[in-house]
Amino acid sequence: MSALQSIDLAIDLKSLTKVYGNGVQALDHLSMRVRRGEIYGLLGPNGAGKSTLIKCLTGLVHPTQCRGTVLGYPVGDPEVNRQLGYLPENASWPEHLTAGQVLDFAGRLHGLIPKERRRRVAELLNLTGLEAWKDDRPQHFSKGMKQRLGVAYALVGNPELVFLDEPTDGVDPVGRKEMRDLMRNLREEGKTVFVNSHLLGELELICDRMAILMRGRVVRQGSLEELTLESCRYEIAVSGNLLVNPGLQDLVQRLGGTVSLTPDGVESRIELPTRRPQLVQPVVDALRHEGYLLLSVTPARQSLEELFMEAIRTGGEFHPRETGD
Amino acid sequence: MRAVFAIANDTLTLLCRRRLFWLNIWLSVAVVLVVASMNCGKDGWSIGFGLRSWNSGYLIKGSIWEKTLFFGVVRRAALWWVAGAAPLLALFSLASVVPKTLKSGQAALLFTKTRGRSEVLLGRFAGGLIFAAIPALICVTGLFLTLGWRTGVWEPRLFFSIPFALLFFSVVAAVTVMLGVLTKSSSASLVVALIFASSVIALQDAAARPSAVDEEGELNGLVRASGGSFALQAIAWPLPRTQQLTEGMDRAIGLKSPRLFRELIRLWQVGNVHVGATAVEVLDATQELPADEVTPLKLGEAIMVTTGFCGMTLVAAALMLNRRDL
Numbered sequence: 134m135s136a137l138q139s140i141d142l143a144i145d146l147k148s149l150t151k152v153y154g155n156g157v158q159a160l161d162h163l164s165m166r167v168r169r170g171e172i173y174g175l176l177g178p179n180g181a182g183k184s185t186l187i188k189c190l191t192g193l194v195h196p197t198q199c200r201g202t203v204l205g206y207p208v209g210d211p212e213v214n215r216q217l218g219y220l221p222e223n224a225s226w227p228e229h230l231t232a233g234q235v236l237d238f239a240g241r242l243h244g245l246i247p248k249e250r251r252r253r254v255a256e257l258l259n260l261t262g263l264e265a266w267k268d269d270r271p272q273h274f275s276k277g278m279k280q281r282l283g284v285a286y287a288l289v290g291n292p293e294l295v296f297l298d299e300p301t302d303g304v305d306p307v308g309r310k311e312m313r314d315l316m317r318n319l320r321e322e323g324k325t326v327f328v329n330s331h332l333l334g335e336l337e338l339i340c341d342r343m344a345i346l347m348r349g350r351v352v353r354q355g356s357l358e359e360l361t362l363e364s365c366r367y368e369i370a371v372s373g374n375l376l377v378n379p380g381l382q383d384l385v386q387r388l389g390g391t392v393s394l395t396p397d398g399v400e401s402r403i404e405l406p407t408r409r410p411q412l413v414q415p416v417v418d419a420l421r422h423e424g425y426l427l428l429s430v431t432p433a434r435q436s437l438e439e440l441f442m443e444a445i446r447t448g449g450e451f452h453p454r455e456t457g458d
Numbered sequence: 459m460r461a462v463f464a465i466a467n468d469t470l471t472l473l474c475r476r477r478l479f480w481l482n483i484w485l486s487v488a489v490v491l492v493v494a495s496m497n498c499g500k501d502g503w504s505i506g507f508g509l510r511s512w513n514s515g516y517l518i519k520g521s522i523w524e525k526t527l528f529f530g531v532v533r534r535a536a537l538w539w540v541a542g543a544a545p546l547l548a549l550f551s552l553a554s555v556v557p558k559t560l561k562s563g564q565a566a567l568l569f570t571k572t573r574g575r576s577e578v579l580l581g582r583f584a585g586g587l588i589f590a591a592i593p594a595l596i597c598v599t600g601l602f603l604t605l606g607w608r609t610g611v612w613e614p615r616l617f618f619s620i621p622f623a624l625l626f627f628s629v630v631a632a633v634t635v636m637l638g639v640l641t642k643s644s645s646a647s648l649v650v651a652l653i654f655a656s657s658v659i660a661l662q663d664a665a666a667r668p669s670a671v672d673e674e675g676e677l678n679g680l681v682r683a684s685g686g687s688f689a690l691q692a693i694a695w696p697l698p699r700t701q702q703l704t705e706g707m708d709r710a711i712g713l714k715s716p717r718l719f720r721e722l723i724r725l726w727q728v729g730n731v732h733v734g735a736t737a738v739e740v741l742d743a744t745q746e747l748p749a750d751e752v753t754p755l756k757l758g759e760a761i762m763v764t765t766g767f768c769g770m771t772l773v774a775a776a777l778m779l780n781r782r783d784l
Contacts, residue, residue: 153783188566188783188784191566191570192569192570193565193566193569193570193783193784194783194784195781195783211572211573211574211575212573214570214571214572214573215573217570219566219567219570221562221563221566221567223562223563224563224566224567225561225562225563225564225567226567227468227472227564229471229472229475230468230471238464238468239571241460241461241463241464241467242460242461242464242465242568242571242572243571244460244461286567290571
């Protein structure tokens, strides 16, 4: 990562701090690097500073101290807005405009000529499946439809970097799948997608890399593979009770593993904290030698949810704060 | 600049969908209809298209008092409605626009699509100005046509009342926008803006009053009077010149009555008691019209100071907005 030039980075934050007027520190010397053309996920409990971070990056909130760039522009430079798309978490749609007019208005803000605007609006309504509702006012929309309109609004200016704050919130399973496909399409077009979501399963499916934010700091950052590398393990399922076999237990313990018995007492489970199959062989050999029936030998790693929960556990005491998240 | 036009257009669309807009339009039409319903005949004059009539020996078709009546009524309609109440009604609609724009959910949609926050503010303000111009244009056009129809005087200078009305409106609108940024509350910004406007009018009125002259024709209590007057004028100097602008507007629209309108009112009241006023009474009532006090130079200065005040207020609002977290 260090070899990356800043031209390859959509977001390059060396240090970002935000202290609100009431003294609440929302972001604490946060550093983050997001590559161009990737889907980057941001995780964190409520009050971790996720929304504040996005607001700082989109220029809505002024950082207290900041060294970093967004698409090569200093953070907060309004010039970058032309290349940004943003779906806020709680978008409040104008009551006097229909969905089509909302998108047309966004096109005007981007300076698109009428012909281009009409084409772009039709394209986005089609992309988000809102053609049938283009003449309806968004306040009558369901949450999912509002989210889809928000995505369309964010994409009007054909931005290079798209911030999506809880894009699948309130969206049904079909809509979520469509949203994931949409994000993948954006990535294929070379755009960078920065997505903030509580739905860890969603992020796990689409993100190239992600960060876990806690108390205004990035505590983990990388691809899912990199993040879960340390948690790689092998799980061996065996028929019979291994707890009555001290020799095997001793071998497993020497390799740093654990032995457990299923609640029904019929099967045993061995967990070995390694990603190297060679280290599993002595245990497999010993089990065979002792005549145990091997049910499965599976390489396993933490899920994103487990990783997230562990980060929260190890992140120290957590006190939710009122930062607008 | 395209973003400013887009936001101004959006603001206009937003405001025109409000009930207050239609109330403003219908009241403007009503003002025109009331003026149009007045008529002078050979025996007197009537209102409500003949619904109510009064006999008069002087307020008859073709008399100088007919013009005095129509000029006076149209001037007052322009001053009180076009430049007074109609912009005030428009302000009630505009007051909520900026605070709503600054609410988190809307701000995030709007401010991330513009190059600068001042574009949004300027667009909102410009949209408000166009919004205020619509009823003013309708009313003045109606008054222009009515005046031509009833008196044969087609006075295009009547349309000068529109820029004056917009100048008055822009001052209170700029203050409302600034207070909207400061407080994020539509009611607070509206109330404080109205208090400010009333205070400025009162202050300018007091500052413009000539010093009292005693019986011997000298200034009464020269030191006290000049001290108070100087202090007032110093405070009033950078503020919007409402007094001078009102007089300037009156002069600009060019409806110089052959006689004083207030004398017509007095005569009419007298005339109701003595139906058919005598020529002597009429002649008694004619007075020499006072000379204009606002010179073009003074008016130009008043326009510049007022425009400058408005501009400075908007700049202050933009600076405050730029410092704010949304």
